[in-house]
Amino acid sequence: MTKVLIVGGGVAGLSAGAHLQMNGYETEIYEMHKIPGGLCTAWKRGEYTIDGCVHWWVNTNPQDPCYPIVNGLVDMDHFPRVTYEEFCTIEDKGTVLHFYSNLERFEEELKRVCPQDGPIIEELIKGAKKIASIKIPADKAPEVMNLWDRIRMIKSMATMGAMAKKWSQPIGEYVKKIKSPVLRKLLSCFPFYPQFPIFAFLMHASLFHNKNASYPIGGAQELINRLVHRYTSLGGKLFCNSKVEKVLVENGTAKGLRLGNGISCAGDYVISAADGHHTMSQLLDRQYVDKESQELYFTEKHVPKMSQLYISLGVARTFNDSFKPVVYIPLQRPIKIGTIETTHVLVTVRNFDPTLAPKGKTVLSMFIVADNADYWVRLRNEKREAYEQEKMQIAKQMIEEVDAYFGNIKENVEMIDVATPASYIRYTNNWNGAPSGWQDFQLFVNPPKKQIKNLKNFFLCGQWLGDGGLTGSMKSGRDIAQIVCKKEGKKFKLASSS
Ligand SMILES: Cc1cc2nc3c(=O)[nH]c(=O)nc-3n(C[C@H](O)[C@H](O)[C@H](O)COP(=O)(O)OP(=O)(O)OC[C@H]3O[C@@H](n4cnc5c(N)ncnc54)[C@H](O)[C@@H]3O)c2cc1C
Structure with a gap:
């Protein structure tokens, strides 16, 4: 049986593996972290679960052309989801605007709140x-x-x-x-x-x-559990705590992987569903750089600058008014992270998912854009105490801010968690801690190629191929399976997940 080795057990790697298993390939996924999921992840803090990813999962309406891909991976008929009535609320000097889903x-x-902008x-x-x-x-x-x-x-x-x-x-x-x-x-x-x-x-x-944008109950963890179950029940093998060090190449053809523990494994094809920059510079040692990948990964032109601080609070209270992924709260004291001054913070009141907190309690998550990943990595590596202090200082400021906006927060905070760009890099290897691949819109329109010109039997997939987000990464994995099938003269088939 043809064997395919996959680097990375994020959404794209799991999707590629599951689609290849559906088509009669033997696959193995090597994931560096102790759990799969990559950026699609959640973590426990006491009785609270922090969903580190899902705000809105797009292309999940049965009428969407991508739906069969998603449904082939997770049985959507039996996956409870919330469809938001509002995208967000935003406020300016007491004026509140609701961005309703229905146009x-x-x-x-819009016409009620901003009558001066009618034609726009x-x-x-x-x-x-x-x-x-x-x-x-x-x-x-x-x-x-x-x-x-x-x-x-x-x-x-x-x-x-x-x-x-x-x-x-x-x-x-x-x-x-x-x-x-x-x-x-x-x-x-x-x-x-x-x-x-x-x-x-x-x-x-x-x-x-x-x-066409929903939230799966149970969030990122539930989504990943279901993806892993699908992959392994199709016969796929997932190895966690298995960092890949190198892609092994013989005569210009990918032949296997060398893991961090020195063990090598052989395969007929290699797919990297890991970060693109890490793949080109570390796993392939900058050896197989063609014109396109040179420009993408080794010039200043497309370097992703934006990462994030992701602050979560567990509060012993409920929130009635919120059924939306985002509330933008105006900051009393703007906060500067790197060169970016933030005047409004994106807060998700996760009261639409009862699995994340005990009854009567709620998780709030806040997303602050940061363009100084190097700073956070250095601070964590060189001055650990200062790193922890800075995280706590930012969390404290955010507690003041959400307290000023919602009221009744300070006295009810039971859990504080802060993830920095350094956390994203450490756990997922993503370039500069970027949350969704390239930040250049042109690369979504004209995505990079999935193959490198001078390296045979090797493919790239995932968010760095222009397919950002959860469904984009699932599609990217499916695409690679179709490409491998075509190369082998096989008719690609999509198996039902129900
Ligand atoms: C805070 C945040 C919020 C988000 N919100 C949303 C949202 O609401 N909706 C949405 O659609 N998307 C959202 N995203 C984006 C989405 O999570 C990602 O686009 C998607 O999960 C990327 O999947 P991927 O498999 O392509 O890459 P990754 O998730 O990066 O997976 C790559 C995997 O490869 C592993 N790896 C890397 N190097 C190695 C190595 N050398 N050896 C072995 N394994 C390796 C990593 O550990 C990781 O598991 C969000 C992201 C973040 C950070």
């Missing part, structure tokens, strides 16, 4: 509705498409491409014409980096409108 309701809200609101809503009506086929990886598939793809991409072009202005520029401060703030807040085109905002609005 008609959102338009009404109409153009934004019209754009989001148009994007919501477009479906891009996802049944085949671009690399395995025939001429007919390509024509089909080009046709649907033409409309999406036209929208992307029309809405290509960077958010930071677009907001200058908006009069209402609260609407300007909404567009400027994460996850829409100012250099991203306004298209990114509209895309999110369209996904929420289509009820």
Whole structure:
């Protein structure tokens, strides 16, 4: 049986493994951490569970072209999920704006709160509705498409491409014409980096409108448990605590892996579902760098700068009003991490998932953008005490801030946890602790190639191939399985998970 070795047991590695097992391949996944999941992870602190990942899981509506991929991995009919009625709430000097999922309701809200921006609101809503009506086929990886598939793809991409072009202005520029401060703030807040085109905002609005973004009850941990179960029940072998040191290559063909403990294993194909930069520079020793990967990984052009501080609080109280992934709270004292000054913090009140805290208690998680991963790594390595103190200082400030916003927090805090860019690097190897791969929108539109020109039987998959996020990484794993099947002259099949 043809054997495929996979580096990394994150969502992409598990997806690649499961899809290859469905198609009669023998696979082994090597994961460096003691548990699988990569960025899709959760951790326990006393009686609280911190979900370190899932805010919204997109492409999870049965009508979405990616749904069969997701459903082939986890039985979606029997996976309880929450579909949000609101994306977020944001406030400016007492003015509160709700970003409702339903676009008609959102338009009404926008016109009520920001009447001075009527024409802009109409153009934004019209754009989001148009994007919501477009479906891009996802049944085949671009690399395995025939001429007919390509024509089909080009046709649907033409409309999406036209929208992307029309809405290509960077958010930071677009907001200058908006009069209402609260609407300007909404567009400027994460996850829409100012250099991203306004298209990114509209895309999110369209996904929420289509009820195509949900939250799985049990969060990241439950999702990973189900993925691991699927992979192993198909016969896949998952080895944790197994850091890969090198990809073994003979005569320009990948032949196996050497692990950190010195043991080598042989395979017919090698897939790296680990961080792209780590793969090119460490696992392949910079030996197989083609023109594209040189530019991507070894020039300053695309280096991801943004990571995050992820602060979680366990509070002994409930919150009635929240059924949304995000509340942006204005900070009384803006906080500067690296060169980025944050004036609003993204808070998720995780009261929609009863598995994360005991009855009557709630986990709050906060996401603060940081562009100084090196600083956090150095501080942790060289001055551990100062590192812990700085984390606690930031947590204390955030407690003051959420207390000022929601009230009744300070006296009820039972658990504090702070993950820094250093934590993300340590546990997942991701370049500069980046949360979702490239931060260059163009690389989502024109993703990097999954193969390196001068290295045979080796593939890359996961978020660094332009397929960011949970479903993107699942699709990326499926794509690689299709590519391997095509190379071997096999017809690819998707097995049902139910
Ligand atoms: C705070 C946060 C919030 C997020 N929120 C969302 C969200 O709401 N919705 C969404 O869709 N996405 C979200 N994401 C993004 C999403 O989690 C990722 O895009 C996705 O999980 C990436 O999966 P992956 O398998 O491609 O990569 P990774 O998760 O990075 O997996 C790579 C795996 O490879 C392993 N590895 C690395 N090097 C080696 C080695 N040498 N040997 C062995 N193993 C190795 C790592 O340990 C890791 O397990 C979020 C991410 C973060 C950090």
